[in-house]
Amino acid sequence: MDIDLIIDSIYALPENSKISLKKHIMEVSYPKSHCLMMAHKVIPYIYFIKKGIVRAYSSTEDNDITFWFGSEGETVISMKSYVEDQPGYENIELLEDGQFYRMETEKLRELFSKDIHIANWGRKFAERELIKTEELFISRQFKTASERYQDILQKKPDLIRRVQLGYIASYLGITQVSLSRIRAEIK
Numbered sequence: 001m002d003i004d005l006i007i008d009s010i011y012a013l014p015e016n017s018k019i020s021l022k023k024h025i026m027e028v029s030y031p032k033s034h035c036l037m038m039a040h041k042v043i044p045y046i047y048f049i050k051k052g053i054v055r056a057y058s059s060t061e062d063n064d065i066t067f068w069f070g071s072e073g074e075t076v077i078s079m080k081s082y083v084e085d086q087p088g089y090e091n092i093e094l095l096e097d098g099q100f101y102r103m104e105t106e107k108l109r110e111l112f113s114k115d116i117h118i119a120n121w122g123r124k125f126a127e128r129e130l131i132k133t134e135e136l137f138i139s140r141q142f143k144t145a146s147e148r149y150q151d152i153l154q155k156k157p158d159l160i161r162r163v164q165l166g167y168i169a170s171y172l173g174i175t176q177v178s179l180s181r182i183r184a185e186i187k
Contacts, residue, residue, distance in 0.1 A: 001049070001050055001051070001072045001073040002050075003022060003025060003048065003050070003101045004018070005073065006048045006073055006075075006101070007021065007022075007121070009073065010121060010124055010125050010128060011120060011121040011124035011125070013117050013118065013121055014117055017115050017117040017118050017121070020111060020114075020115060020118065021108075021111060021118055021121070024103050024104065024107040024108070024111070025048075025101045025102065025103045026101070026102055026103075027050065027099065027100070027101055027102075028099075028100050028101075028102050029097070029098065029099045029100070030094055030097070030098050030100070031094070031097050032094050032095065032096050032097050032098075033093065033094060034093070034094045034098070035091060035092065035093055035094075036054060036076060036092040036093070036094060036098075036100075037076070037078055037088060037090065037091060037092040038091055039058065039059070039087070039088060039089055039090055039091050040087045040088075040089075041081075041087050041088070042078075042081045042085055042086065042087050042088075043077075043078040043081040043082075043088055043105075044081070044104055044105050044106065045102050045103065045104060045105060046075065046076075046077050046082065046102070046103050046105060046108065047075070047076040047077070047100045047101065047102050047103075048073070048074070048075055048076070048100065048101040048103075049070055049071060049072050049073060049074050049075075049076060049098065049099075049100055050072065050098075050099040050100055050101055051072060051098060051099040052071070052072070052094060052095075052096045052097060052098025052099060052100075053069060053070065053071045053094075053095045053096050053098070053159075053162050053163065054069070054070045054071075054076055054092050054093060054094055054095060054098065055068065055069050055070075055092070055093055055095055055163070055167055055171075056068040056069075056070070056090045056091070056092050057090065057091050057093065057170070058089055058090055058091070059091065063170070064091075064170065065170055065173075066167045066168075066170040066171040067090075067136065067171065068090075068136065068171075069095075069156070069159055069163060069167075069171065070092075071156065071158065071159070071162075075125070075128075075129065076092055076100070077129065078090060078092075079129060079133075081105070082105055083126075095162065095163055095164075095167070096162065108122065139151065140173070145172040145173060145174045145178065145179075145182060146182045146185070146186075148171075148172050149168075149172055149179070149182050149183075149186070150186070152168070153186075165179060165180075
């Protein structure tokens with residue numbers, strides 16, 4: 001996905017502001033299984049997915065719990081690092097070879113202080129991330145695993161063919177056997 005489309009999907013910027021922002025964005029590529037972000041570390045970057053898919057997970061003694069998937073056009077960020085310069089709690093792993101647009105958080109903060117349009121873009125960006133978190137929280141609290149699986153089928157159907165079923169089961173908070181049952185009921 002093109003960086004202009006990603007930037008505009010967050011908030012339309014005047015051309016001069018967009019040019020200023022894009023000067024600080026570089027393209028990077030990483031192989032499948034690369035850990036883009038590690039828990040307990042301050043992450044000084046924001047990533048936008050050009051191509052590929054990632055999962056966010058936290059580890060417990062017994063297993064990894066997947067709580068988010070990101071694909072083309074989406075932002076990959078540790079909000080705790082972004083907002084507070086504190087170590088994040090999530091690991092972000094590439095599930096496919098990936099291409100990203102990367103920006104240093106510090107450079108973005110500098111632009112916020114110099115350009116009101118970019119500051120507003122950053123506010124809209126943070127608001128979007130907050131809404132995604134809120135939707136995830138509400139879904140986990142009030143929807144059944146079957147309803148959350150159907151949400152995936154409606155909102156991100158490509159996940160089903162691009163992501164291992166074990167990760168999807170973890171995301172839904174169920175076993176792979178339970179996921180198989182849900183899939184059979186839906187067919």
